[in-house]
Amino acid sequence: MKAAHQKVLIYDPERCTGCGYCEIACAFQHYGTLDPAKSHIHISLDERVARFEATNCRHCEEPVCLASCPEEAITKSDESGWVKINPMKCIGCRSCILACPLSCPWFDEEHRVSAKCDFCDGDPVCAKYCSPGALRVVSRAEAEEFNRRMYAIEGDRSGRG
Amino acid sequence: MGEEKVEARVDFMKYALFLGCLIPQRIPSVELAARKLFERLGVEVLDLSGYSCCPDPVVARLADRRMSLALSARNLSLAEQLGLDIITLCNGCYETLWEANEAMKQESGLREEVNGLLSEVGRKYEGTVNVKHIVEILYEDIGISRIKEIAKPLTFRAAVHPGCHLFREADGGDIWRKPGMLTELVQATGADVVSCKLDRMCCGFPMMQVNEEAALKERLHLKLRCYEELMVDGIITACPMCILQFETGQISLRKYGLKYNFPCLHIVELLALAVGVPTNELKLEFHRSPISQLIEKMGV
Structure with a gap:
């Protein structure tokens, strides 16, 4: 698949209410629990500017988590572009967590392996249950355009241009 | 019209x-x-x-x-x-x-x-x-002008809390469509609606089921602190879940040393008061917040 066509998530902080349903839905989908600690996506609030931000896997074109894995437990699908961890191969060394600039993979203490977003095989529950539509599934090309626009506005606001 | x-x-x-x-x-x-x-x-x-x-x-x-x-x-x-x-x-x-x-x-x-x-x-x-x-029925089908015709002006400073699910629209829709209607309906009663930087933020109700402390301290408390700074007299919402969170959540926050005592009403209760339904007919004592304090402020 061409990188520009790959389906990814975009997050619009101007729509997010911080309800946490994305975290609850993700944890339930993957672990059958409502505990947000078991979610692959996290929403945080910067109180100073009253703004939310999401930490979620971008399913990078050249994933550093994959490059850092000593056991080839992380793969990127040629077909979909999604980056996944095979828990049967993971040795729990946490290299991927350190390598990812956002630390999107996290250490699942219960199973003693790293875990991360698997894009719910194309229909991510975090986006499906987001009432204000802050999380949406789009192509990487659309996501890049959205982020360019959003961060250009942010740059203008902060004076960083 | x-x-x-x-x-x-x-x-x-x-x-x-x-x-x-x-x-x-x-x-x-x-x-x-x-x-x-x-x-x-x-x-x-x-x-x-x-x-x-x-x-x-x-x-x-x-x-x-x-x-x-x-x-x-x-x-x-x-x-x-x-x-x-x-x-x-x-x-x-x-x-x-x-x-x-x-x-x-x-x-x-x-x-x-x-x-x-x-x-x-x-x-x-x-x-x-x-x-x-x-809010769609009141705003679109009945209309602000009709409500203003029969409403008696109320005097209080209101915070409007839309609640997360009110932002639900078809893909790409304006998420402020219904919350905007709610604000105008509150203003139609004569209330002075204040704007809080955390107006969009969740009250914490869904998170209460999974992480009560975070729901109270990282959501409800932040909103209430904002309302306190703005000297709000009462909170108006369009959702019973949010009312429950504001009212019982304020009580629960006391265990963390955080004290708030804001009255909270549903939009239909506010409008019922505005159109002259006597307070004793509304059984507002079912609430768990100081509604009588708000009624007094409103001048009903």
Whole structure:
């Protein structure tokens, strides 16, 4: 698949209410629990500017988590572009967590392996249950355009241009 | 808009009232206020006899999508039988029924599957009902001008809390459409609506079920602190879940040394007061916040 066509998530902080349903839905989908600690996506609030931000896997074109894995437990699908961890191969060394600039993979203490977003095989529950539509599934090309626009506005606001 | 035209519109306003679970069980004053307000505005509502939980907009759908849709479609079929659109007084019920209705209307395969389940209880849903939130009925069908005609001005500083599910729109829709209606409805009573930088933020109700401390300290407390800085007299919302969170959450926050005491009302309660329904008829004592303090401030 061409990188520009790959389906990814975009997050619009101007729509997010911080309800946490994305975290609850993700944890339930993957672990059958409502505990947000078991979610692959996290929403945080910067109180100073009253703004939310999401930490979620971008399913990078050249994933550093994959490059850092000593056991080839992380793969990127040629077909979909999604980056996944095979828990049967993971040795729990946490290299991927350190390598990812956002630390999107996290250490699942219960199973003693790293875990991360698997894009719910194309229909991510975090986006499906987001009432204000802050999380949406789009192509990487659309996501890049959205982020360019959003961060250009942010740059203008902060004076960083 | 001329008065005659307004009256003509009011004459044929008839809806099926979906009360959900929280209002009858925890805040029945909201139902009472809605019925008295509808009476004053010339709106006729029929009860949905035999309705069930909507059900929950997230967990029930996640746990079993077909079960969730079957319950929603059964509720929708009760309104369809009456030939009426549904009004909800709750943001959660709104999102559940709206989403299920869209799915049943747009996905014919799914509709057949769900109707297969409904046939076991002798019901069928054809997809002819519209699901409307109470703020849409008040703003679009009744209109601000009609409400202003019969409302007596109230004097208080209001914080408007829309609640997360009120932001639900079709893909790409303006998420402030319904919250904007809510704000204008509150302003129509003469209230001074203050703007808080955290107006959009969740009250913390959904998070209460999984992480109470975070829900209280990282959501509710931040909103209430903002309201305190703005010297708000009362919080107006359009959702019983948010009312429950504001009212019982304030009490729970005391264990962390955080003390707030804001009154909180549903929009139908505020409008019922504005159109002159006597306070003793509204049974506002069902609330768990200092409503009498707000009533006094309003000058009702």
